[in-house]
Amino acid sequence: MSAETHGLPLARSGSLRSDYEYVEGWGMAVGHYNRVLRPRSVEEILVSYENARRSGVPIALRGTGCSYGDPSCNAEGHVLDLTGMNRILDFDEQSGEIEVEAGVTLEQLWKFLLPRGHWPKVCSGTMFPTTGGALGMNIHGKNNFQVGTWGDNTLEVDLVLPSGELRTCSREQNADLFHAAIGGLGMLGTFSRARMKTKRIYSGEIEVRGISTRTLRAMMEYFEEHKSHADYLVGWIDCFGGGDQLGRGLIHEAHYLPEGVDPDPKASLKVGYQELPANIMGVLPKDQVWRALSLFNHDLGMRAVNLAKFHAGRVEQMGGPYRQSHAGFNFLLDYVPNWKWAYGRRERRGLIQYQPFVPDETAHDVYSELLKHCQRKGFVSYLGVLKRHKPDPFWLTHALDGWSLALDFKVTPANREALWKHCHEMTEIVLEGGGKFYFAKDLVLRARDRERFYPEGRFESFCDLKRECDPDGLLQSDVWRRICSETEEKRGA
Ligand SMILES: Cc1cc2nc3c(=O)[nH]c(=O)nc-3n(C[C@H](O)[C@H](O)[C@H](O)COP(=O)(O)OP(=O)(O)OC[C@H]3O[C@@H](n4cnc5c(N)ncnc54)[C@H](O)[C@@H]3O)c2cc1C
Structure with a gap:
């Protein structure tokens, strides 16, 4: 359909693309039919603003829509999809600084950087977010305790304000806007360009060690002992484990290889070396794995899967350290394309992620209480992931000197109301413990x-x-x- 058929005035819109489509949060539990505008330049962003203003409707900014909930959804207006602005503009091999348009994805970034001996400083669990989306949410990786958030590693951004101005922002120039817009949920303006630091690497591989832990306390103690020298730390938790095994799980600790350790860095720094295998265990095509997973996507099945993973972790620990590609380590979830479909593919079914951030002093008690509360109420998370964080200076940041525990819950039309009530109860526990939340992983919080x-x-x-x-x-x-x-x-x- 053309833009005209949706009542969008075409004045000055030139080649600006516009489509009408279903736009949903990544977890699929929320979505609406929207007019989607697809600018490819700052000019076209301005035209989009003007057209939305004339139509009298608000617009939501969107990257690749990888936020689990509703930050790039808009029930009441248009959506501005920035993925068309996806050029890498400049790279300085000496300093490792890279300049990109906001639609450049993490996948584009690492594929560009790796053969040049560099890697993105911050990686989310998936490689599909855009730079603009990463800035809008100020994302973190499994190394947040070491390198901070995406914003901490950003040097400068261009922000296109709805008032029509383009402001270059950094720690020195328009510093308030820099610190408010990064993590500002796309509410102050559209990022069109960013300059960022990257990490020098000497191998396409990273050294990984699996450490099986029988309790949440043991896992947290391990993190504390190793966080000063580990490059990455992430804990998987079996949320079905109870009693004296509450919070049992598996830690992955990883270290970059120093220069000279990899005997053939030229080979491992090739993009092809990082590509995830096309088949799982050599037989099942990756794109069909979600179907197999859907057979286990209920409490009994996931209890069994989590138990099996816990025991596999004990075996992994016995095997000692091993090498893994950077992509394999950072983007493990991308191994299984569309794994979320195992949660259901019809509208308003799917999953939500609930990720409370809690200060170090109270985190153990708060998370123990959450895990027990989930088990009591019959809403056990199918996946639990623990990370260590450090504070940053961004105005609406989620990061703190503490921890986050990400919990995935299945959403169905039948359980929706009860699940939301359960989340509100968990929120009370988190807030009592001085915790906070991250809107990339939220669909349940209220203004209060x-x-x-x-x-x-x-x-x-x-x-x-x-x-x-x-x-x-x-x-x-x-x-x-x-x-x-x-x-x-x-x-x-
Ligand atoms: C499987 C999976 C694993 C994940 N793991 C992690 C993780 O480990 N750590 C983590 O922090 N996050 C993680 N995320 C969340 C994800 O990194 C963030 O939600 C990220 O913001 C998504 O980027 P996006 O390009 O898809 O942006 P969208 O989700 O489309 O938008 C995110 C926000 O940014 C705004 N925005 C988008 N583009 C622009 C722009 N050009 N200018 C201004 N604002 C803009 C939007 O309005 C919205 O508020 C994960 C998500 C998935 C699906």
Whole structure:
């Protein structure tokens, strides 16, 4: 369909593409039919703003839509898809600094960097997010405790404001905007360009060690003992484990190889060396694995899968350290394309991820209570992932001196209401423990929850800056309306 058929004025839109389609959160539990605008330049971003303003509807910014919930969904307007702005603009091999357009994905980045002996400083568990989306959420990796968030490793961004201005922001220039827009949920403007640091590497492989742990306490103690020298630490937790095995799991600790250790870095630094195998165990085509997984996608099946994984972890530990490709280690979840379909493929079915961030002092008690609460209520997470974090200076950041525990829950039309209630109960436990949340992994928080976890006045300052950058409130999304409404009502805005 052409843009005209949806009532979008074509004035000055030139070659701006526009389609009408179903746009959903990555977890599939939320979605709407939207007009999707696809700019390929700053000019076209400005045209998109103007067209949305004329149509009288707000727009949500979107990268590849890898946020589990609703940050790039918009029930009330258009969606601006930035994936068309995907050029790598510059790379300095000496400093390792790279400059890209905001639609460049993590996959594009590592495939460009690796043969040049570099790797992205921060990787999420999937390689598909865009740079703009990574900035919008200020994403973290399994090395957050060492290198900080995506924003910590960003030197400069260009932000296209709804007011029509293009502002270059860094720690020195427009510093408030830099610290508010990174992690700012795409509410202040559209990132069009970014310059970032990258990591020098001397091999396409990384050394990994599996450590099986019988309790959450043991896992956390291991992290604390090793976080000063490990490059990466991540813990998988069997959320079905109870009693004296509550929080049992498997840690993966990884280290970059120093220069000279890899006998043939030229070979391992090739992209082909990193590619994930096309078949699992040599037989089952990767793109069909989600079908097999769907057979286990219920409490009994996942209890068995988690138990098997726990025992496999004990065997892995006995095998000692091993080498793995960077892509294999960082993007393990991408091994199984569309694994989320195992949770159901029809609209509003799927999964939500619930990821509370809790200060070090209270984390063990809060997470133990959450795991027990889940078991009591019959909502056990099918996947639990523990990470260690450190604070950063971004206004709406989720990061802190503490921990996060990511929990995946299956959503069906039948369990939706009860699951949301369960999450609200968990939220109470987290907030009581001084914790906070990350909107890339959220679909359940309410404005009253959000009000309790930002430092006094922080969110209000962000809203003031939004009024300056976006006086007409053009940039909105489902999550923004969900977490804002109560504040805005109180302020009479
Ligand atoms: C399997 C899986 C594993 C994951 N693992 C991790 C992990 O380990 N760590 C982690 O931190 N996250 C993780 N994530 C979440 C993911 O990294 C973030 O949600 C990320 O923001 C997705 O990027 P995107 O390009 O898909 O952006 P979207 O999800 O489309 O958008 C994210 C936000 O950025 C805004 N935005 C998008 N583009 C722009 C732009 N150009 N300018 C301004 N704002 C913009 C959007 O409005 C929205 O608020 C994971 C997601 C999946 C599916």
